[in-house]
Amino acid sequence: MQEQQAHHGRTFNGYREGKYFLPNDAAEQERLDLAHEMWRLLLFGDLSWAPFADEPRQVLDIGTGTGIWAIEFAQQHPASHVIGTDISLIQPPEGSIPSNCTFERDDVEEEWVFDRLFDYIHLRAMLTCFNNHVGVVQRIYDNLKPGGWVEYQDYDPEVFGKDQANQQALLKSPVWEWCQLVFKGAARFGRDLMVARRYKKFLMDAGFVDVTEKIVLAPNKPWPEDPRERRMGQYMQANSLEMLGSVSAKLLQGDGMSAEQVDDLICRCRECFQGKELHLYSRMYVVMGRKPRDDELAARSPASDPTAAMAQHL
Numbered sequence: 001m002q003e004q005q006a007h008h009g010r011t012f013n014g015y016r017e018g019k020y021f022l023p024n025d026a027a028e029q030e031r032l033d034l035a036h037e038m039w040r041l042l043l044f045g046d047l048s049w050a051p052f053a054d055e056p057r058q059v060l061d062i063g064t065g066t067g068i069w070a071i072e073f074a075q076q077h078p079a080s081h082v083i084g085t086d087i088s089l090i091q092p093p094e095g096s097i098p099s100n101c102t103f104e105r106d107d108v109e110e111e112w113v114f115d116r117l118f119d120y121i122h123l124r125a126m127l128t129c130f131n132n133h134v135g136v137v138q139r140i141y142d143n144l145k146p147g148g149w150v151e152y153q154d155y156d157p158e159v160f161g162k163d164q165a166n167q168q169a170l171l172k173s174p175v176w177e178w179c180q181l182v183f184k185g186a187a188r189f190g191r192d193l194m195v196a197r198r199y200k201k202f203l204m205d206a207g208f209v210d211v212t213e214k215i216v217l218a219p220n221k222p223w224p225e226d227p228r229e230r231r232m233g234q235y236m237q238a239n240s241l242e243m244l245g246s247v248s249a250k251l252l253q254g255d256g257m258s259a260e261q262v263d264d265l266i267c268r269c270r271e272c273f274q275g276k277e278l279h280l281y282s283r284m285y286v287v288m289g290r291k292p293r294d295d296e297l298a299a300r301s302p303a304s305d306p307t308a309a310m311a312q313h314l
Contacts, residue, residue, distance in 0.1 A: 029090055031242040032065045038235035039124065039153060041228070042216055042284055047073050048122065049214065050149040050288050055079050056119035058145075062108050062136075063126055067091035067101075073122075074101035083114075108136055117145045124153040131190050137202045144291040150203065154196040156283040157182070159220060166279045173278060174268035178244070178252075181265075185251030199287040208289030209296065220280040221273060236282065240273050 043049060047069060057080055061070040064084030074082040075098055084091060085106035094102075109130055121140050130136050140150050157179065161167030170176050186193045200213040220240060222233035244266045252262045272278050292300070 027242065028246055029066050031239060031246065033068055034235065034242070035125065035239050036066075036068045038218075038232065038239060041232055041235060042218060043153075043286070047076065048120070048151055049286050050120060050151045052120065052149065053147070054119075056149075057081065058116050058118045058120075059083070060085065060114075060118045060121045060143075062121065062123045062140075063129055064091065064103065065125075067097070067103055069122065069124065070101055070103070071097055074098040108139060112139055112143055114143060117143055117148070119145055119148045121148070121150045122153075123151070125155060126152065127154055127157070127193050127195050128186070128191060133195055133198070134202055134205075137206045141206045141208065141291060146291055146293045146297075148291050150208065150289055150291075152196070152199045152285065152287040154199070154285045154287075156196050156285060157193050159280040159282050162219075162279045162281055169278055170280060173272055174265055175272050175278065175280075178248075178265055178269050181257075182247055182251050189251075196283075196285040196287070199285065203287065203289035206289075207292065209292050211289040212287070214286040216284045216286070217281045218284050220278075220282060223276070223279045237273055241270060244269055244273075 040047070055077060059070075059073060059077070059080050059082040061067075061073070061082060061084040064070050064086045065088075067084045067090075070082045070084035071092070074080060078098075078100060080100060082101045084101065084103045085108065086103070087105060087107050089103075089105055091097075091103040097103075109132060121144060126133075126136075137150075144150065159170065159175070159179065161170045183193055192198075200211055203211045218236050219229055219233040221237040222230045224230050224233060248262050248266055252265070257265075
């Protein structure tokens, strides 16, 4: 099995070749850890917004990346056992992580073989990861305990201007050009990068209850006056500058653009992100849902409804 593959100067995971189109090299791992700090700030220091009734004992972190979220959750919840899964083995080795945290290589679009059900399943930044999001949601539902929670934290990559003037400037900018090319390139992989807009529907259709969608706006660079938003803008700016190269390596060069054309577009986008103009926002989604308890399912079944039961016998 080839563990690593080189492509236009970046290193990619060789396991499940073609499944994931972002690199897994040192630069990408640094970006993932930076993005984690950005999400912590976005969530006001929290790791999760799911309203647990009780401490979750069995926790699954899908697409764990460097494992930073799983490690911190395990540290904050010593009574929990946290499993982080990923198709790329880039997590810290055993012995350097909490004893209640483990990592496994797993493709969650394949058959799940866990020996337990979970109280809480967490997913972050999955917009680039799955061919069949609906199928993943169904597997999550099937592998949660009754009353267990799922939580998605994700980006909507379609940025927009803070006002009409910035929106018009965006539409004429290389950032907009880059975004449209990336969306087109992702579609070749069968990926809809705006999928976060549909997570709420996916959860409701699968049978989850108490489904909540929260959208938080994040500035693209440190232009706001509010100190917290300004700090958020610094994280978003750094993340965007690194993402330009990470995403472009396969999505743009695989769409017929030469390396020189891609480099030129990236250079022009960097100038936009580093300049003082073009004030943009991104929508950040937090979507949560609870698997019904057994008593709730029983109350909803036709047998518990006398009218429905009579109708079945007519």
